[in-house]
Amino acid sequence: METKPPLPPFTLETAKIKVRAAEDAWNNRDPDKVAMAYSEDSFWRNRAEIFQGRQAIRDFLRRKWDKELDYRLVKELWAFGTNRIAVRFQYEWHDDAGQWYRAYGNENWEFNAAGLMQRREASINDRPISTEDRRFYWSAPGPRPSDHPGLMNSPE
Template sequence: MSRPPLPPFTRETAAQKARMAEDAWNSRDPERVALAYTEDSVWRNRAEFFRGREAIRAFLTRKWAKELDYRLIKDLWAFDNNRIAVRFQYEWHDAGGRWHRSYGNEQWEFDEHGLMRRREASINDVEIAESDRRFRWTAPGPRPADVAGLGESPA
């Protein structure tokens, strides 16, 4: 299975890969997202460590059951050969209706087929007022073209 664009990445293809990941995660479909990773992909998400597509599917299912009305923006931070670093923000609310903005960085490593074989994510959450939300497009679904990335938005 191949998942273009393939390494080695250029600025354009690395940014395309980041946007494709953003769009997939905004679908909130664990099956769709998991297909972007190798069968034995290694993950660190916050303080959780796991390996493989089945673990990825289970993790994402738990995540989106807790992080409701999830909306994400990822921006390319750096790239080299088969590695990409992104920064991201996402907004969500918990079962009690409290809104949060999560800030993070990810480091990705890809195999020759364009599948991610390693993902390391560091994430911090901040509770926000509903009126402070910035990500208000209809979800699930991709961020509309007229909604700016993080480079154009405040911290």
């Protein structure tokens, strides 16, 4: 049986580790690797899209990162329970015309006993920003450097 530690039940420390691992994986923008953190039958709601299964997740992520160029994401633990984690996040990206956006969102995650996410529900809003208003400048793709600020002191 495949597992993705840390496993539930979560503590504050293991929930933070799970959130940072998800952030790092998404910042690497590899749909095949990211999809492996989800159960085979994982259910997703992302904005207006609802779908299920790893292949649908891979397909979604390919479409997403083909559109959302130079994507950089920061996630933050909001709350956790035995096998659930809630996060808030922001990410920045630009379209093929060069317009930058900051996306603001919340996700609710539910994990199976093997630590694979079996449910992900995301609510996300995009706001156009100027290049000068960007906050996330590390080399991409790749994880956020450990000394780059998170969201706690973000004004939005």
